[in-house]
Amino acid sequence: MDGHAWLTWFLIGIGLFLSELAAPGFILLFFGLGAWLAALACLAANPSAAVQIAIFLAASLVSLALLRRFFTKIFSGRARPGAEPGDMAQAGGQTALVTAAIAPGAPGEIQFRGSYWRAAADEPIAAGAPVVIEGPLPGDNLTFKVKPVAT
Incomplete structure (x- = not known):
């Protein structure tokens, strides 16, 4: 490869990273990483084309073998038991x-299962107060009906 080999490897890496978005499986990502390591080798020294390809393949396969399982665990979606997102009932x-105060006739906001939801109540409830969810507001499946926690 010529004096711009680092740029070629860098662009190949970007292409592989973008391809990972179209074909998710955490495989092309590591080949993109290998291409970037080959680009770094080209910047640090001027290895022959055979050495560049060897660096690319070795870095890609080693990172794939060592890091794929770790990345898959981090980025895979796992639902908590009983945490079906669409089952408000x-x-x-x-x-x-409560994250935003609730007043009768003026819905506020609650945090529930890591998400924020609109909430309505028959009495005023200040932000920061715990509430019990009664269920979805009749006629509005995007708003919870709540009441203050009995103390």
Whole structure:
């Protein structure tokens, strides 16, 4: 390769990273990493084409073997038991935290299962207060009906 081999490897790496978005599986990502390591080798020294390809393949395969399982665990979606996101009716009886004050006729906001939801109540509830979810607001499946936690 010529004096711009580092740029060629860098662009190949970007192409592989972008290809990973189209074909997710955490494989092309590591070949992109190998291409970038070959680019770094070209910047640090001027290895022959055979050495560049060897660096690319070795770095790609070693990173694939050592890091793929780790990345797959981090980026795979796992639902918590009983945490079906669209099943609001089963949320009844569970507690949440008010993040924006709720007043009668003026919905506020709660944090529930790591997400923020609109919430309505028959009485004013200040931000920061714990509430019990009664279920979805009738006629509005995007808003929870809540009440203050009995103390």
